[in-house]
Each structure stands twice: as structure tokens, then as C-alpha cells.
Amino acid sequence: MIRVALVDDQPLVRAALQMVIADAPDLELVGEAGNGIEAVKLAAEAAPDVIVMDIRMPEMDGIEATRQIVAGPAGAQIIVLTTFDDDAYVYGALQAGAAGFLVKDMALEQILDAVRVVAAGDGLLAPAVTRRLIKDFAAVRTQKPSPVRELSAITSREREVLTLIGSGLTNAEIATALTISPATAKTYVTRLLAKLDARDRVQLVILAYEAGLVGTP
Template structure:
């Protein structure tokens, strides 16, 4: 109902489980899929993985209760472009669909903080080596650090005293240089490079 009522959005299909979502992704060719995680037949993580690996060009936003959901990182690895928390305001959900449709990744601040904490903890436990980022400039490294901290392009521009267009250009360059599919993968790369630490 919420999507149908939005003048600039069109609902092209609804699926009752992950397997049906995979089929509809091909049949209806949506720009964006809002994917629940806990579903019968096939869960949202596996459905996301199959859709991303298939012919559909849809961007996937995972819908999660988050506080009791242990699958956020798995969904990122499966190729999700963003996360929505189920208690978000309806207008925020619609805005998130528009953002992802425009080609940007989207992480709710609470999700970003959780990922930082969990990833930093796991990296410490594994004593994993820090990923080297030799292909990017010092300024691009600054931008990547801010992306990893969950800042939007506008916030990055304000933080580094840049124009929004320049900030967007830096993000585009990072996507290309680091061979990242979307902004969410840049967040992961920032963690893996040790640019973002666990919040206090």
C-alpha cells in the first residue's frame, strides 16, 4: 500500500517466500527488491544470493528486525545493497527505495554501528591481516573511512569541505578502483582495511 500510494514508485510484484522472489525478480525485472530475511521455503539471504548471481539487475534492500537478527553480515556478503529496519518510519522506507534505485547503497546508522562492532571484534579474534589499499589516494582513503563510518555523500562533503558533486565523484572513483559493486561493499572494504574501528 505504501509503495502503491507513492506517485513516483510502482509495485510490480509481491512474493510470499524467497523462492518466489527469485522467480519474480526475473519475470518482473524490478529496479529494487525489498527482501525480508525470515521467510518460508527459502530465506532472504539465499534469495538475495541467487538474484544477485542471476540475470536480474535489481538492487536488493534487506528488511530486518535487526535487534534479534543474526544474518545482517551474511546478507551483505550475498550482495544486498542496503538495509531497512522494520520500525523505521514509512517515509524513510520510501526514501531508502529511491536512494537504492538511484544506484547508492544504504545502511541505517544502527546497522552501520553493529557491523563496525561485529567486524572489528571478529577481525581481532582471527588476527586477520589488514587489507592494503595501494590503489587509492590519501583523499580517497579519507572518503572511504567516512563511508565506512556510515556518512552520506552530503555529510562527507561537509566533513571534508567539498561540494556534494565532488564527494560523489570520489565515491564513484572508489567504486571503480576497488571493483566494488555498491556503497555497501565499500563499507566492508573500509572494515577490512582497518580504516574503521569498533565504536566505544
């Protein structure tokens, strides 16, 4: 059972997600919050696996709430709700440690599927939007790690996997592309996280762009 928390200052948004979560046998809603301050408290008390987090909220925005939750002991994966004109906010969310992104006009079932993907530690959400945002984010970072130093410890096969991660592929899609099992693909991802000292899959995507493994579409 995946424990989910909803954070949005719009009750109607939360209510819509409540209904579809209630109908999902593998998801459990463990709490709601209307601003970032409440979200930080909720993360500590309810221990959700995934938090769906709005960015623009009163009192404390989703970026600061994400930063505090990621820095704390809760261990929740955070999916940020964004719109196409929220690039600057999303860059901040990346720095704060968000695990993925959803576009607010996505179908509700797609949002639930995204929650499942993030809970499994697999994949990056809203791929077309997210890849654009992360590519731009990587381009404007003022302190870039050296690609040679960062990638010198990985094998050629791991480099192939990193390239596919940077292109937004899930573990299952990587397995198909490289003709390996999904379990083997997951093992490669785990090794890359350890070797590159990356916190999550988002950071692997950023590294792939910075290293030039993934170019402009």
C-alpha cells in the same frame, strides 16, 4: 520512476508498504512475493530496481534468494528487512550481496526514503544498526584482504572519502564534510568502487573497517 518489489511472507507487511508506495509519485510497485522462490522468479520477470526482502520466509529464505538474484542478470538492489536480534542472518545477507538493511519497526516513510537512497546507489540504511552489524561482520571474517594491498592504489583524498563511507555518510554528507560538490563526492565513490574492486557501498564499508579507518564507536 523507481520500480519496487516487496518480498515478505506476511501479507499485512506487504499491504502496509503497498499503500505508502501507491501514494509516492516517484515509486512504482511492480510485484510481490511471499517467499524466496517467488522472489527469484519475480526479479527475473518484473525487473525491479529495488527489492525489499524479508529474511525469515518459508521454502527459501531471503539470504538464498538474495544470493541467486545478485548472481543473476536482473541487477536489482536488495534491501534486507531485519530485526535487532538477526545479526547472524544479516552477516549471511552481506555475503549474499545485499545492498542495505532496514529495521522492521522503522516508520513506513523512512522505508520509502531508504528505497530512494539505495536506488540512487547512495548510502547505507538504518545507519546505527547497520554500522554495528558490518563492523562485527568484518571482525569475524576468516579471510580478510590485506589493508595495505587493498588501499595502496587510492589517493589520500579517496582514503578520506572511504573513511566517511565507513562511518555511514551519504554522498551529500560527504560533500558537506569535505567542502566539495555532491557530484564530486559521487565521482570519488565511483573511483573507489573501481579501484578496490568492490561490488557496492556495503563492501566499501567493510573495507573501511578492515583497514582500521573506522574504529569502534
